[in-house]
Amino acid sequence: MMKKENKQSRGKMTQKRILETALKLFTEKGYDKVTVDEICEKSESSKGSFYQHFSSKSTIxxxxxxxxxxxxxxxxxxxxEDIDVYxxxxxxxxxxxxxxxDQMGKDLMKVIYSSALVSNDHTYFLNKDRELTRIFISFAEEIQRNQPIDSASQVEDLLMMMSQTMMGVIYYWSVSQDDRKLxxxxQYVTKTMIKGLKSLNEVHLP
Structure with missing residues (x-):
């Protein structure tokens, strides 16, 4: 049992080392200019170890x-628990x-968005297995439960509104020269989105 735990611990440490090295290289050089071989070299990991933890470069x-x-x-x-959904x-x-x-930073997010715009490999923003997506769906379902029966609002519409708001404000922050923290x-965009969510029972979505 101890050997298995030690092996798992080493595996997690290797994955973390590769991950941190790759993200640092992406930030410094740009995603497209970094190869798997370079990530392995800089992280002092074998190519076999890389593909054991990451199915591809974009998986990072x-x-x-x-x-x-x-x-x-x-x-x-x-x-x-005693607060409303909004x-x-x-x-x-x-x-x-x-x-x-704090944990991703403007430079890394700029690289992530740039790489997503030029490649179909990057599906993490709308990945339905992500906890973020499940959280947005739970919010959408709670809003829908509180809407009048004849409301045209659907979970997918609400999910799209929240996802687009978050993605949009992060994109603007990552590419702009605005020095404010994200x-x-x-603040204003989030308040505007919530105002829109509250009024959806008066809006007929297509």
């Missing part, structure tokens, strides 16, 4: 997003954007 971003999603789950767990969304957006700001930059 997905693994990082799943890692960040664990922090999103902790935000939800710590959230008070307050939950407001708190979550603020905390999630703090995580992006949560501060997103």
């Amino acid at each position: 971003f997905l693994v990082k997003f799943f890692e960040v999603d664990n922090h999103y789950a902790q935000v939800i767990e710590a959230m008070p 307050e939950k969304i407001s708190i979550f957006f603020h905390e999630a954007l703090c995580i992006i700001n 949560p501060e930059l997103a």
Whole structure:
């Protein structure tokens, strides 16, 4: 049992080393200019170890997003239960954007968005297995339960609105020269989105 635990621990350390090395290289050189061979060399890992933990170079971003999603789950767990869904969304957006700001950073997000625009390999933003997607769906379902029966709002519409708002504000922050931190930059946009969510029962979505 001890040997198995030690092997798992070493595996996690190897994955973390490869992940951190790759993200550092992506930030410094750009995603397209970094090869798997270079990542292996800089992280002092074999190619076999790389593909044991990552199915491809683009998977590195997905693994990082799943890692960040664990922090999103902790935000939800710590959230008070006696508040309405719109307050939950407001708190979550603020905390999630703090995580992006502090743990990902503007330079890395710029690389991530740039690589996603030129390749079909990057599906992490809308990956349905992500905790972030499940959180947005839970918000959407709670909103829908509180809407009038004849509301045209659907879970997919609400999910799209929240996803596009978060992706849009992160994209603007990553490519702009605005020196404000992401949560501060997103305050007005988040409030506007929540106002729109509240009024959806008066809007006929296609």
